[in-house]
Amino acid sequence: MITKNIEKNRAFTKVVLNADYVVAGGGLTGVCSAIAAAREGLRAVLIQDRPVLGGNASSEVRLWALGATSHMGNNNRWSREGGIIDEILVENVYRNKEGNPVLFDMVLMDKVLAEKNITLLLNTTLYKVDKGNDRNISSVTAINSQNGTEYSISGQMFADCTGDGTLGYLAGASFRMGAEGRAVYGEEFAPDKQEYGELLGHSILFYTKDIGKPVEYIAPNFALKNVETLIPKLQNPNYFNVNQLGCKYWWLEYGGRLNTILDTEEIKYELWKVVYGVWDYIKNSGKFPQAKTLTLEWVGLFPGKRESRRFNGLYTLTQQDVINQSTHYDAVAYGGWAIDLHPADGVYAEGNGCHQWHSKGVYQIPYRCYVTPDLDNLFVGGRIISSSHVANGTTRVMCTAALGGEVIGRAASICLSKGYKPIDLVDKDKIGLLQSLLVKNGNFIPGIAVAIEDNLVYSAEISVSSVLELDDLPADGTWFGLDYPVAQLIPVNGKVPVIRMNIKANNATRLVMELRSSSKSENYTPDTVDAVIEFDLKKGENEIIADFSYSYTAPRYAFICLMKNSEISVPMSGRLVTGLTTVYNYINPAVSNFGKQIPPEGIGVEEFEFWCPKRRPENKNIAMSFVPALTPFGSKNLRSSYYRPYIGxxxxxxxxxxxxxEVCLKWNERKQIKSIILYFDTDTDQAMETVQMGHFDACVPTCYREYIVRDSEGKELCHITDNHQTVNVLELDKPVMTDTIYVNFARPYDNVCPGLMGIYVC
Ligand SMILES: Cc1cc2nc3c(=O)[nH]c(=O)nc-3n(C[C@H](O)[C@H](O)[C@H](O)COP(=O)(O)OP(=O)(O)OC[C@H]3O[C@@H](n4cnc5c(N)ncnc54)[C@H](O)[C@@H]3O)c2cc1C
Incomplete structure (x- = not known):
């Protein structure tokens, strides 16, 4: 029992913590950052003001995390973010392929709780910053109202992943909020403020449930009345469809003309008015009999935020960087979501709820965007990184944000081990340390080919049990009617092989086949037609032999395009092969893909067609044979710097x-081996939306599930039987001395040719 006599006043219990790396904000950015630092051996404290992790991706807000894959609706092939966010997405699909938001919370919680170096403070709000001097944060103070405790956390490096930039703000770093005019960065898409205002607004989502019997709804008094007149999109079937069960209504947005930090509570009340009013309309207007048995299952209790502060970094990413795919010596991450700006009136606006303009491929993000010149021990991550308002329209999405989280966590570890400030890593001689650490941990940095210095694979003689020579993708009996064009993507170098196919025609007609490529070899936008062949087909099955007589002088992907003709059907192949896919010139309105991007004049965006894959199980290859066979599958690829298809x-x-x-690595002397990393193919072309959207398979078919690693004596070093992850890190209990490492794989599935993307041995 506790009894206390009267006292003049009292204070919360105080707890003092000391860390190497203090992360404020436990959204996907903060989670990835803390995990990255912890795995590098830093003692990290992760401060999250909510009861769960994930921020906008959590069950409290329920947005699906996405990034460059853009719902597989643009031309960014094999672009799913790597590293820790990939590990989280792959794990979520494995455990929760139905996309249950509560289970996604637990995937995140499990990942963080598994890290012994992380002290997690949930329900804890950072509200005060102390500085040792003008340029250094010494400690932060945070309060947990649940346990009545005030934490004082000192650290050496700090990361602001709060979404609103609370830590950077309190520490005095310079920032901007609102939209820059065209003149500031020369951005042609810098929006007209009349229509777009200064900021993107917040949204509150809702879930509904069919309880199988009629259920009444009495709206609260504050619910918005007359929604039919006030919300024009309720008349637009592209936006409003009662069967969508609420959570697709991202356009219930408000606040674009307000201060998205200070006015957040006001914005929330307005959004609740909207949600409960829209639900009143659905239930009680008499227009939606199908909603009779629906009840409101969940309404967001606070809004999801899109935009607030953006910090001034050493470099500010702009529209031109995104659209021109500018190259940066210090690229450490990338993005690929469209530049996505919204009308300031949000839910009350006429017309489109968003304007999305894609670039022809992914764009690099330089390290300098994560570093403020104003402080010597602060990184910024997530939607607050140094970008213009226009570029923030793409960098803000969560998988792009999470990549940056990992970047700054790893950067902090290098800084602390070498005695650098964050700004020092900008040096051309030093940035490679960070780039190779990221790549070693399964990250992809487009255009940056780094060799991991201590990887013994470079000095090993590599031999393999066999190499695929792909001469045939056999037909499986299914056909694709050419109601829209389809293309087989094949890796080429030199002369394009002769292609043989069986094509079915309903009537005598003409098939047009185009050989296309992308004007940039690293892109997958087939904007260049290199050769065309036309075939006159008779009714019924026709064997065609396509010899484009065309050569490419360097490795790249080519598109074998079969152009639209509704009289024709193309045979499909269920055989999956790492590095091959099929793309279709069709529409995906969810990401403003209407087959072709046709921007208005003068907004600095390019016109091009979208050729996108289908999701499993529909994303088959086209059945065809190749003479000579495709042979880009050799063991030398195990020395590549890219652990995913990219150019090859x-x-x-x-x-x-x-x-x-089996793969065998042999050295001419015994080596001490303590760590092996295997990089598998979990199909980085597959978007793995975290919640709301389900996925077909829990395990990606091209990923090896079972393998055994042995040394030169045949001694088993490990035997994994249930792998589903991209990166497998095998830390040996005791280092072994050996001149040979064998890795022996079990084929996971029939009709699949899985790839091994890389090996690291040290
Ligand atoms: C309706 C809507 C639709 C969107 N659609 C998508 C989409 O489809 N895909 C996508 O990927 N992105 C989407 N976004 C954008 C994306 O969700 C945000 O830009 C994103 O949240 C950025 O991630 P973050 O980690 O920077 O911030 P957050 O996810 O906001 O995480 C920051 C965390 O820090 C916590 N925090 C804040 N202040 C403090 C403090 N003082 N102390 C401790 N903790 C603090 C917050 O509670 C939060 O949990 C959408 C946003 C909205 C609102």
Whole structure:
């Protein structure tokens, strides 16, 4: 029992913590940042003001996390973010392929709780910053109202991942909020403030549930009345559809003309008015009999935020960087979501709820965007990084944000081990340290080919049990009617192979086949037609032989395009091969893909077609044979700097009939080996939206599930039987001395040719 006599006043219990790396904000950015730092051996404290992790991706807000894959609706092939965010997405699909938001919370919680170096403070709000001097944060103070405790947390490096930039703000770093005019950065899409205002607004989502019997709804008094007149999109079937069960209504947005930090509570009340009013309209207007048995299952209790402060970094990313895909020596991350700006009146606006303009491929993000010149021990991550308002329209999405979280966590570890300030890593001689650490941990940095210095794979002689020579993608009996064009993406270098196919025609007609490529070899926008062949087809099945007689002088992907003709059907192949895919010139309105991007004049955006893949199980290859066979699957790919298809397959793929594929690394002397990392193919072309959207398979078919690692004596170093992850880090209990490492794989599925994307041995 506790009894206390009267006292003049009292204070919360105080707890003092000391950390190497203090992360404020536990959205996906902060989570990835804390995990990255912890895995590098830093003692990290992660301060999150909510009861769960994930920020806008959590069950409290329920946005699906996305990034460059853009719902697989633009031309960014194999672009799912790597590293820790990939590990989280892959794990979520494995455990929660139905996209249950509560289960996604637990995937995040599990990942963070598994890290012994992380002290997690949930329900804890950072509200005060102390500085040792003008340029250094010494400690932060945070309060937990649940346990009545005030935490004073000192640290060496700090990361602001709060979304609103609370830590940077309190520490005095310079920032901007609102939209720059055209003149500031020469951005042609810098929006007209009359229509777009200064900022993107907040949204509150809701979930509904069919309870199988009629249920009444009495709206609260504050619910918005007359919504039919006030919200024009309720008359637009592209936006409003009762069957969408609420959570797709991202356009219930408000606040674009307000201060999205100071006015957040006011914005929330307005959004609640809107949600409960829209639900009143659905339930009680008499227009939606199908809603009779629906009840409101959940309404967001606070709004999801899109935009608030943006900090001034050493470099400010702009529209031109995104659209021109500018190259940066210090690229450490990338994005690929469209530049996505919204009308300031949000839910009350006439017309489109968003204006999205894509670039022809992914764009680099330089390290300098994460570093403020104003302080010597602060990183910024997430939607607050140094970008213009226009570029923030793409960098803000959560997987792009999360990549940056990992970047700054790893950067902090390098800084602390070398005695650098964050700004020092900008140096051309030093940035490679960070780039190679990121790549070693499964990240992809487009255009930056780094060799990981201590990787013994470079000095090993590599031999493999077999190599795929792909001469045939056999037909599986399914056909694709050419109601819209389809293309087979194939890796080429030199002469394009002759292609043989069986095509079905309903009537005598003409097939047009185009050989296309992308004007930039690293892109997948087929904007260049290199050769065209036309075939006159008779009614019924026709064998065609396409010899484009065309050569490419450097490795790249080519598109074998079969152009639209509704009289024609194309045979499909269920055989999956790492590094091959099929793309379709069709529409995906969710990301403003209407087959072709046709921007208005003068907004600095390019016109081009969208050729996008389908999701599994529909994303088959086109059945065709190749003479000569495609052979970009050799073991030398295991030395590549890219652990995913990029310009080439970058994968070693064993022959189709090789039942136990094996790779052997041999050195001419015994080496001490303590760590092995294997990089598998979890199909980085597959978007893995975290919530709301389900996914077909829990495990990606091209990922090896079972393998054994042995040393030169044949001693088993490890035997993994249930892998589903991209990156497998095998830390040996005791280092082994050996001159050979064998890795022996079990083929995971019939009709699949999985690739191994890389090996790191140290
Ligand atoms: C309706 C809507 C639709 C969107 N659509 C998508 C989409 O489809 N895909 C996508 O990827 N992105 C989407 N976005 C954008 C994206 O959600 C945000 O830009 C994103 O949240 C950025 O991630 P973050 O980690 O920077 O911030 P957040 O996710 O906001 O995480 C920051 C965390 O820090 C916490 N925090 C804040 N202040 C403090 C403090 N003082 N102390 C401790 N903790 C603090 C917050 O509670 C929060 O949990 C959408 C946003 C909205 C609102």
């Amino acid at each position: 397959t970058n994968a070693w793929v064993a022959a189709f009939d090789d039942a136990r594929p």
